[in-house]
Amino acid sequence: MKELLRVENLSVDFQKEKGFIRAIDNISFEVYPGETVCIVGESGSGKSVTSLSIMRLLEYENGKIANGEILFNDQNLVEMSQEQMRQVRGNDISIIFQEPMTALNPVFTIGKQLIESIVSHKHVPKKVAWEQACELLALVGINDVNVRMKQYPHELSGGMRQRVMIAIALACNPKLLIADEPTTALDVTIESQILTLLNDLKNKVHMSIVLITHDMGVAAEVADRIVVMYAGKIVEQGTVYQIFDEPTHPYTKGLLQSIPNESGPREERLYSIKGNIPSLSQLPAGCRFHPRCEYATEQCKKSEPDLVVGNNRKVACWNFERVINDKVEQ
């Protein structure tokens, strides 16, 4: 199958007072039609910057693409003008953010905001747009659509607002939906409603989803494939089963081990990765994870490993074979 989105050797810089900071460094991954790819990582890993680059929203945040290509259906988004990008956004690729309150305009009704995005992309009469908007709200599981259409964002709860955001994002049948921490601000009972909705929608409208999250639990529930990022680099990439069954990068392994069990006997002490996440302006030499890594060798301090095929997936570690062999001990 041909990929829908292909990110090739992408690097992004941000302008800071003291020159540039490289927020993501030479990352490559692809998304196939109809699949969900989760980008997981902690703060500063570059996962949100990746989503902003695909939407070409970086320019509004003081960032720029320094290198690389973003191919969407063979069109290079990096070379497009913002004018051309406006056609891609909404029509082909949509995005939803973490905080649905700030993403909706507080002074317009839900209906007006939905109709606006339908009319501006599809050029249909308002009456048709109203009907389509009602259908979209029903699709995302909102009842009493005629009442909801006339309400303002503050009259809706957090989960409801996120449903409206998803409806707006789906207005023009995008082929790719980017969801940047869509459930982080929501309570667990609501989170599971939204995750179920995203899974259902993916099958109903046949789109691909790139979901960005810090929560391995969320990734386990929705992902087909997982991209693990650390300090601006992709460290491991594989199917959801590969990542959870046999994590091959020491960071992925550590991340999974630091989550307490949900059932079974309780651990006395939690496994924890030593040290802290490095600041992007003071990255360690060699492999970025080496000061925190229990497998680190001299080689790791000196040279940075590339993302290469190992253990049937892609991994950026000099010592991944030792990591796999180590598995037996736990």
Added chain:
Amino acid sequence: MENLPINQMNNREVLLEGRNVKKYFPIKEGLLSRNQKFVKAVDDVSLKIYKGETFSLVGESGSGKSTLGRVLLRLYDLTSGSISFDGVDITSIKPKKMRNIRKEMQVIYQDPFSSLNPRMKISDIIGEPLEINKIAEGVEKHNRIVELMELVGLDPTRMNHYPHEFSGGQRQRIGIARAIALNPKFILADEAVSALDVSVQAQVVNLLKDLQQKLGLTYLFIAHGLNIVRHISDRVGVMYLGNLVEVGEVEELYKRPAHPYTSALISTNPTPNPRSTKEKVILKGEIPSPSNPPSGCRFHTRCPFATDRCKNETPELVALSNSRSVACHYPLV
């Protein structure tokens, strides 16, 4: 097997107890604020926290768990009910006396960025409680700060640095050092690890457990991360819309929840296992507004098992066994 924990329970000393605690916040409405309504943030909650244990409160936003924590520490005045700490009734104690008791009860907050004064050095932040309570000065104070920093895993040579020079996890350690500076008996950890990254969260959780053993602390741990709660707690209280709906020992409660809300909460917690076959209880709707809670059982609007009785009759929190209480007409166990 059943007998041992029960005996232990009965012999254990209660450190903090709330009886029928209510906390209502007024909302003013209408011309000249004539129609006064209330947000019933905590409505008739009774609970006991035993010495040396970790008691966790879980629930969704708006359930009143943070408000309850603050009321128990008398950071808010309560609307009605009573609270006793270490055998002393602190419900309407004079502020001056309360200040003495506060030494024994400390708080660690969620956000390590806004809970530390950015213009104070670390040594001043940790040393401030010692100074205010006239416990140590000069060299003695300096030594105590060094000791505290070592205890929480910070490098004491960095005591003259400012908060912005530390990462989120390290700042949370500073907050913990400040909280234990006065040798308290009781610590309220209000979402203390929720804002931290997973790899750092585990470090801080381990630190809290170590300190509990070393210093004999009692924790009230407020959190929404259910995996962390299971790891750290001895007992758990589940809150919904200002009510305590279930209390029990952690493993038993996770394995066999008695309240339908507890069961939904645990079943929807994302499991870090793609092969999980856990059946999810997806609740309809969202938590109603605490200013206008539903009649009868407050959960009946979302409960899959609700009957007419639930709409009209409010269930009391009653004991199912020695270690478990539930407020439901039709408990699941």
